[in-house]
Amino acid sequence: MRDYQAEFIDFAIRNEVLQFGRFTLKSGRISPYFFNSGLFNDGSSLRQLGTFYMQAIEHAGLQFDMLFGPAYKGIPLVAAVAIAYSGERGRSLPYCFNRKEEKDHGEGGTVAGAPLHGSVLIIDDVITAGTSVHLSMDLIRRNGARAAAVVIALDRQERGRDDAEISAIDEIAQRYGIPVVPIITLDDLVEFLRDDPAYSAPLEDILNYRKEQGIRRRRNNQTGVPRS
Numbered sequence: 188m189r190d191y192q193a194e195f196i197d198f199a200i201r202n203e204v205l206q207f208g209r210f211t212l213k214s215g216r217i218s219p220y221f222f223n224s225g226l227f228n229d230g231s232s233l234r235q236l237g238t239f240y241m242q243a244i245e246h247a248g249l250q251f252d253m254l255f256g257p258a259y260k261g262i263p264l265v266a267a268v269a270i271a272y273s274g275e276r277g278r279s280l281p282y283c284f285n286r287k288e289e290k291d292h293g294e295g296g297t298v299a300g301a302p303l304h305g306s307v308l309i310i311d312d313v314i315t316a317g318t319s320v321h322l323s324m325d326l327i328r329r330n331g332a333r334a335a336a337v338v339i340a341l342d343r344q345e346r347g348r349d350d351a352e353i354s355a356i357d358e359i360a361q362r363y364g365i366p367v368v369p370i371i372t373l374d375d376l377v378e379f380l381r382d383d384p385a386y387s388a389p390l391e392d393i394l395n396y397r398k399e400q401g402i403r404r405r406r407n408n409q410t411g412v413p414r415s
Contacts, residue, residue: 188375191242195340195370196379198239202232205376207389213315214348216400219392220376222341224260224312236340237267238275240310243370244268244338251335252305254282255327257319265310268338285326303330309337314367316347317355324363334365341376342369345400354402373397 199205203226210221227236256265262284272278283300307327311319320337327334337359347355356367377393380386 188371188378189246191239191246192371192375193379195239196376198232198235199340202226207386207392216345219389219396222313224264224340227263233263233267234270236264237269237271239370240264240268240338240340241271241275243368244308247336247338247366247368249308249336249338249366249368250306251308252281253301253303253307254280254310255303255307255323256282256284256310257323258285258287260312261310261319264312268310285323297326298330303327303332305332306335307332308335311337312340313343314339314356314359317359320359334363336365337367339367339369340371342367342372344373344397344402346402352402357402373401 196205199222204223206221206223207219208221210218212218212221224236227233254265254269256262265282265284269280269282272280281301283298283303286297286299303326309320309323309327314320314337324334339356342356343354345354347353347358351358353361356369359365360367373393377390377397380390380393
């Protein structure tokens with residue numbers, strides 16, 4: 188695990204974005220941990236979050252022309268990443284996001300921000316069913332652009348459906364032929380918790396959950412088509 192990943196986990200726990208306990212997911216599964224990026228809800232935490240995304244993007248060596256954030260959670264995330272690149276790298280990246288409902292007045296349309304063009308990096312938080320990414324891919328293609336990769340905060344490394352052998356993230360990578368890059372994976376979280384005896388109880392619960400719902404995954408923090 189790289190330094191920025193350990194720092195991100197500590198950051199998420201301190202901001203109560205990453206919590207331990209008993210949580211019912213959209214899938215109906217009972218999870219011993221929960222990640223809610225909506226709780227990065229002030230200027231300072233959002234600024235730091237954008238930097239963590241940038242570090243994951245740079246570590247993966249992704250090449251792209253602009254950023255896209257799926258509504259709604261992806262909107263502040265994509266803005267935070269654009270600000271991080273401008274402030275820390277001096278690179279002014281165009282970004283845009285979609286509207287849930289098409290606007291029928293003013294400039295109209297379903298996309299707000301910069302025009303979609305070239306190679307587009309999709310910024311999201313946690314992929315469960317992958318619905319927002321599928322909609323994003325369709326929108327990007329309809330505008331004559333192409334998706335370079337998807338970058339997310341956390342890869343839960345669990346099956347997308349109860350009868351599935353792969354996760355929703357792997358399904359996206361295989362369907363579209365693009366990498367899905369997380370800041371951290373569940374394996375990284377387990378490694379972090381093992382180093383602190385104070386987390387022994389949640390660690391045991393997470394390990395048991397991983398046995399039931401987990402999948403076998405590569406440990407290079409990236410899934411999808413290998414880079415040449």
